[in-house]
Each structure stands twice: as C-alpha cells, then as structure tokens.
Amino acid sequence: MNKQFKTVRKRGIEWTDFTWNPVAGCKHSCRWTMPDGSIAECYAETVAERVAQAAYPHGFEHHYWRPEILDEPLKIKAQSKIFLDSMSDLMGHWVPAEEIERVFDICRQAHWHSFQLLTKNAPRLLEFDIPENVWVGVSAPPSFMFGKPLSADQQKRMVKRQLEVLRNIRVPIRWMSIEPLSFNIAPLLVDSPLEWAVIGAATNGPKTYQPERDWVLNAxxxxxxxxxxxxxxGNLDWPLDKWLEDFPDKPIQIPAVSVV
Ligand code: SF4
Known part of the structure; x- marks a missing residue:
C-alpha cells in the first residue's frame, strides 16, 4: 500500500490517505483529447508502464490479482481514507466477481476506514452488496475508451446511466470525479444523487488545460x-479552491450494526 506522503500529495491524489490495489491493471484504455489536439493517456497507465514496470510485467492492460496484500488495510489502525482502485477499475468487466467480493469483505472487516472506489463501468456496481464504508464513485467519461472515440451523445448517455446506477445504491457517499471537466456537464447533474464531486483541469504530463469558466460555474x-x-x-488555477473546497477530512462513522 502506498502512503500519499506530503511531498507527493500535491502532485498525486489529494483526496486520499492511502492507495491499495489488490486488483491492478485496466483494459479500459481511457484517453482524453486536449484542447490543443494532443491526446492524454490514463495517468495510472503511464505510471505502470514507465515508472513501475516491475509490478506490471505484462503491461497495464492486463489483470493482476494480488491476494498477498488483501489484509493491508487491517494493519492500519488510524482511521484513513483508502483509494481501493487507483491502478485499476475494480468494476471492470474482466475482474472476477469472487475477487471483488474478497475486496469488499476486507472493507467490511476494516470498518474504521473509508474506502474510495471509482469506476467507469457503473452498471456492474448493481451486482454487489457494497459495504457502507465504501464511497461509491463514477468518473466522468473520457474522449476514448477501448481504443474508440466516445461521441458527445455517448458521453451524455454514460453520465445519465452512471447517475441512475448511483440512485439505486444505498451508501452514505456517492460521488463523481469530474477530472477533467471537459464539457458543460452541469445540465446532466440536475437532481443527481451525488454527495461529493471532485472537479479538476485536464492534464497531459506537465501541461495543464483549464476548463471553460462557464462549465465550472454552471456545475x-x-x-x-x-x-x-x-x-x-489543485490543478485548477482559480481562487475558487480556497473558498469552495468542502471535502471531508474525517472517515465516515459506521454504525456498529453494519460492522461485520
Ligand atoms: S478506468 Fe481508470 S485506470 Fe482504467 S484506463 Fe480509465 S482512467 Fe485508467
């Protein structure tokens, strides 16, 4: 498990304490078209294939199951926020249900933590009984998945379906990562069930592209x-982050009755 140390926090994932990836690798092959026409690839893919090759000997688009790290959250005694699929999509169609159940079982056992899940395959969430200490999140659609472009209409339908799925899931926190905010998503978010949202700019390596001001204000x-x-x-270069940031700094308190 990787602790997001302070020096990394600003460049890495700012809203979590740890990452934990008993399932790793991803076949979604997300890509984003940048405003200058360049194409950005998935950050996790870049890390796996350029920085952490030893842990991804078959490349990033391969399914890795690491039961040897399943009990890592149980060793962390302090309440923490743990991102459980920073290097994968736990709900990916290729991930065996039995592995997902084992991951959720650890989440139930480690009831003092909050686990953060993010998926682009929201419909599969409905196949599982999700522990209450898992924040169930969906990601705004990229420009390409599985090597194919997503049209604006497909992106809209994907968001609509994601929110429909979240409406049918009963957990304390349902959330959406809108990073990058790459189109005017606000009309699709009306009457959403979201408790939380993360909004960010588009990035491609060291380059950052700010979303249009109206898209942010509308959202x-x-x-x-x-x-x-x-x-x-932090990649949004507006002062808004100073006065609107409202993310929880404490894990959810889980009622004793829900603890397994
Ligand atoms: S679903 Fe997530 S991990 Fe998988 S390719 Fe897309 S951005 Fe990367």
Whole structure:
C-alpha cells in the first residue's frame, strides 16, 4: 500500500490517505483529447508502464490479482481514507466477481476506514452488496475508451446511466470525479444523487488545460443547489479552491450494526 506522503500529495491524489490495489491493471484504455489536439493517456497507465514496470510485467492492460496484500488495510489502525482502485477499475468487466467480493469483505472487516472506489463501468456496481464504508464513485467519461472515440451523445448517455446506477445504491457517499471537466456537464447533474464531486483541469504530463469558466460555474451552481460537496483539484488555477473546497477530512462513522 502506498502512503500519499506530503511531498507527493500535491502532485498525486489529494483526496486520499492511502492507495491499495489488490486488483491492478485496466483494459479500459481511457484517453482524453486536449484542447490543443494532443491526446492524454490514463495517468495510472503511464505510471505502470514507465515508472513501475516491475509490478506490471505484462503491461497495464492486463489483470493482476494480488491476494498477498488483501489484509493491508487491517494493519492500519488510524482511521484513513483508502483509494481501493487507483491502478485499476475494480468494476471492470474482466475482474472476477469472487475477487471483488474478497475486496469488499476486507472493507467490511476494516470498518474504521473509508474506502474510495471509482469506476467507469457503473452498471456492474448493481451486482454487489457494497459495504457502507465504501464511497461509491463514477468518473466522468473520457474522449476514448477501448481504443474508440466516445461521441458527445455517448458521453451524455454514460453520465445519465452512471447517475441512475448511483440512485439505486444505498451508501452514505456517492460521488463523481469530474477530472477533467471537459464539457458543460452541469445540465446532466440536475437532481443527481451525488454527495461529493471532485472537479479538476485536464492534464497531459506537465501541461495543464483549464476548463471553460462557464462549465465550472454552471456545475457549481447545480451541485451546490442540491447540497453536493465539492473538492477542487489543485490543478485548477482559480481562487475558487480556497473558498469552495468542502471535502471531508474525517472517515465516515459506521454504525456498529453494519460492522461485520
Ligand atoms: S478506468 Fe481508470 S485506470 Fe482504467 S484506463 Fe480509465 S482512467 Fe485508467
């Protein structure tokens, strides 16, 4: 498990304490078209194939199951936020249900932590009984998946379906990563079930591309009107992050009755 140390926090994942990847590798092959026409690849893929090759000997688009690290969260005694699929998509269609159940079983046992899950395959969430200490999240659609472009209409339908799925899941925190905010997503978020949202700019390596101001303001208007709390990524270069950041700094308190 990797602790997000302070020196890494600003460049890495700012909203979590640890990453834990008993399932790793991903076949979604997400890509984003940048405003200058360049194509950004998945950050996890870049890390796996350029920095951590030893841990990904068959490349990133391969399924890795690491039962030897399953009990890592149980060893962390302090309440923490743990991102459980920073190097994969736990709900990916290729991940065996039995592995997902084993991951969720550890989440139940480690009831003092909050586990953060993020997926681009939201419909599969409905196949599982998700522990209450898992924050169930969906990611805004990229420009390409599985090597094919997603049209604006496909992106809209994907968001609509994601939110429909979240409406049918009963956990304390349902959330959405809108990073990058690459289109005017606000109209799709009206009456959403989101408790939290993360909003960020587009990045391709060291380059950052800011979203259009109206897209951000429209999203803010809709999300705040429905009580969705917002975390602004550090890659947004506006002062908004100073006065609107509202992400929880404490894990969820789980009622004793739900602890396994
Ligand atoms: S689903 Fe996540 S981990 Fe998988 S390719 Fe897309 S961004 Fe990367």
């Amino acid at each position: 803010l208007k809709v999300l705040k009107a429905q009580g969705t709390k917002i975390f602004f990524k």
